[in-house]
Amino acid sequence: xxxxxxxxxxxxxxxxxxxxxxxxxxxxxxxxxxxxxxxxxxxxxxxxxxxxxxxxxxxxxxxxxxxxxxxxxxxxxxxxxxxxxxxxxxxxxxxxxxxxxxxxxxxxxxxxxxxxxxxxxxxxxxxxxxxxxxxxxxxxx
Amino acid sequence: xxxxxxxxxxxxxxxxxxxxxxxxxxxxxxxxxxxxxxxxxxxxxxxxxxxxxxxxxxxxxxxxxxxxxxxxxxxxxxxxxxxxxxxxxxxxxxxxxxxxxxxxxxxxxxxxxxxxxxxxxxxxxxxxxxxxxxxxxxxxxxxxxxxxxxxxxxxxxxxxxxxxxxxxxxxxxxxxxxxxxxxxxxxxxxxxxxxxxxxxxxxxxxxxxxxxxxxxxxxxxxxxxxxxxxxxxxxxxxxxxxxxxxxxxxxxxxxxxxxxxxxxxxxxxxxxxxxxxxxxxxxxxxxxxxxxxxxxxxxxxxxxxxxxxxxxxxxxxxxxxxxxxxxxxxxxxxxxxxxxxxxxxxxxxxxxxxxxxxxx
Numbered sequence: 307x308x309x310x311x312x313x314x315x316x317x318x319x320x321x322x323x324x325x326x327x328x329x330x331x332x333x334x335x336x337x338x339x340x341x342x343x344x345x346x347x348x349x350x351x352x353x354x355x356x357x358x359x360x361x362x363x364x365x366x367x368x369x370x371x372x373x374x375x376x377x378x379x380x381x382x383x384x385x386x387x388x389x390x391x392x393x394x395x396x397x398x399x400x401x402x403x404x405x406x407x408x409x410x411x412x413x414x415x416x417x418x419x420x421x422x423x424x425x426x427x428x429x430x431x432x433x434x435x436x437x438x439x440x441x442x443x444x445x446x447x
Numbered sequence: 448x449x450x451x452x453x454x455x456x457x458x459x460x461x462x463x464x465x466x467x468x469x470x471x472x473x474x475x476x477x478x479x480x481x482x483x484x485x486x487x488x489x490x491x492x493x494x495x496x497x498x499x500x501x502x503x504x505x506x507x508x509x510x511x512x513x514x515x516x517x518x519x520x521x522x523x524x525x526x527x528x529x530x531x532x533x534x535x536x537x538x539x540x541x542x543x544x545x546x547x548x549x550x551x552x553x554x555x556x557x558x559x560x561x562x563x564x565x566x567x568x569x570x571x572x573x574x575x576x577x578x579x580x581x582x583x584x585x586x587x588x589x590x591x592x593x594x595x596x597x598x599x600x601x602x603x604x605x606x607x608x609x610x611x612x613x614x615x616x617x618x619x620x621x622x623x624x625x626x627x628x629x630x631x632x633x634x635x636x637x638x639x640x641x642x643x644x645x646x647x648x649x650x651x652x653x654x655x656x657x658x659x660x661x662x663x664x665x666x667x668x669x670x671x672x673x674x675x676x677x678x679x680x681x682x683x684x685x686x687x688x689x690x691x692x693x694x695x696x697x698x699x700x701x702x703x704x705x706x707x708x709x710x711x712x713x714x715x716x717x718x719x720x721x722x723x724x725x726x727x728x729x730x731x732x733x734x735x736x737x738x739x740x741x742x743x744x745x746x747x748x749x750x751x752x753x754x755x756x757x758x759x760x761x762x763x764x765x766x767x768x769x770x771x772x773x774x775x776x777x778x779x780x781x782x783x784x785x786x787x788x789x790x791x792x793x794x795x796x797x798x799x800x801x802x803x804x805x806x807x
Contacts, residue, residue: 326737327527327739327740328527328675328740329740350653352653352656352669353656354656354749354751354769354774355751355767355769355774357753357765357767358767359755359764359765370738370753372740372751372753374669374674374749376674377671377673377674377675378675379675379740379742381740398656399654399655399656399777400654400655400656400774400777402777403773403776403777404769404773436489436492437492
C-alpha cells in the first residue's frame with residue numbers, strides 16, 4: 307500500500323489524491339482536520355505550513371495544509387463555511403505560529419487552543435481581518 | 448527565586464527587532480517566550496496589488512540576504528501557472544546564483560558567530576571573504592544585494608565568462624579551506640564556546656518542524672536540493688552534511704561543511720554550463736486560474752511560495768511565503784532552556800535568524 311493510500315485509509319475517505327504541479331492534492335472537510343494531523347504524524351510527514359485564502363464575496367475562506375513526505379509535497383484543501391476550525395497545535399507543535407498568524411491576519415479562529423500575545427503586529431488588536439482593516443482605511447482616505 | 452530578563456526588541460547581539468523574555472533562576476534560563484512582529488510589513492497583501500513583473504521586484508525585498516532565493520521560488524511558482532519552462536542554461540545560472548548566495552549567507556553568519564564567540568579576528572576574516580563572494584555576485588548580476596536575476600521562464604543576465612568566475616570561486620574555496628573551515632572545525636575556542644550548548648534534540652527538531660542547517664545539525668538529513676531537486680540540482684554531485692549532536696557546534700560544522708559543498712556545486716555548474724538561451728524569448732504566456740506551489744532550499748532552509756491567480760487578472764489573488772526562519776525560530780525556546788544566560792545570544796544566532804523574512 308502506498309503512503310497516499312495509507313493516508314486515505316486513515317482518513318476513511320474514498321476520494322483519491324490528484325497530482326497538480328508536483329503537489330499531491332486532496333480535498334477534505336473541515337471536520338477531518340485533526341484526523342489529518344494524526345495521520346500525518348503516524349506516517350512521519352513533516353508539517354510545512356497553512357495558507358489561508360479569502361474567497362470572493364461572502365464565500366468564506368479556504369485553508370491549505372501542507373506536509374512533506376520524503377520530498378513529496380502533500381496539499382490538503384479545506385473550505386471553511388464560517389471563520390473557525392479546530393486547532394491542530396496540540397498534535398502538531400510546528401503549526402503554532404502559522405495558526406496564530408492566520409488568526410491575526412484573517413480573524414480565523416483555531417478552536418481548542420489559547421493564543422499568546424500578538425505575533426504579527428505588536429501592540430495591535432488580535433483576531434481581526436487585516437484585509438478589511440486595509441479596505442476600511444482606504445475608504446477613509 | 449526566578450526572575451524575568453527581557454532581551455529586545457532591539458536585540459543587543461543581532462541588531463534586529465525581536466524580543467525574547469527569559470525566565471531565569473540564577474544564571475540558568477528556565478523558560479523563554481519569543482515575540483516577533485515589531486516590523487511587520489504586510490508584503491503578502493501588497494503583492495496582491497502588483498502585476499507579474501512588479502511582484503518579482505517586491506518579493507526580492509522580503510529578505511536582504513537571500514533575495515535571489517525569494518525571486519527564484521516565486522518565479523518557479525508562477526512558471527507553474529504559465530506553463531513556461533526555463534531553458535537549461537537558465538537552470539544552471541539559477542543554481543550558480545543560489546549557491547553563491549548560500550556562500551555569502553553562510554560566511555556572513557560565520558562572521559557574526561565568530562564575533563559572538565569572542566573571536567573577532569575571525570569575524571574580520573569572514574567579512575573579508577564575504578566581500579569576495581559579493582564581488583562575484585556583482586560581477587554576474589551588476590548588483591550586490593537585490594540581484595534582479597530571475598524572471599518568469601528564465602534569468603535576466605547571462606554568465607558570459609564562466610572561466611573567470613570559476614577562477615574566482617576556486618580562489619575563494621582555497622582561502623576558506625585555509626582559514627574559516629579549519630578554525631570552525633578544529634579550533635579549541637570554537638569547540639569550548641559551542642559544544643553542548645543550545646541543544647535541539649532530533650525528537651524536538653522533528654516536533655518543531657525545523658528546516659535547513661538547524662534540522663541537519665539535529666540529525667535530520669533533509670535538503671530539497673536532494674529530496675525534491677529543482678533547477679539543475681539533479682545534475683550536480685554533492686553531499687548533505689548532517690551532524691547528530693544538535694548543539695551550536697553541530698550547526699557551525701554543518702554550515703562550514705556546506706560552504707565546501709557549495710563550492711563543489713559551483714565548480715560543476717560553471718564547468719558544465721550548457722549553451723543556449725537564458726530565458727524563453729518572445730514566447731507569449733498567460734496565467735491560468737489556480738494555485739501553484741514551489742519550494743527551494745535557501746541558505747537557512749526550505750522556502751515555500753503558494754501563488755494563486757485568476758485567469759485574465761493583472762495581479763495575483765494571493766501570495767503566501769513560508770520562510771525558513773518562521774519554521775525554525777520557535778525552536779529557540781527549547782534551545783535556551785537550561786542554558787546559561789551568557790550563552791543565549793550565541794544560541795539565538797546559531798539558527799542564523801532572519802527577522803526581515805519573518806516580519807515579511
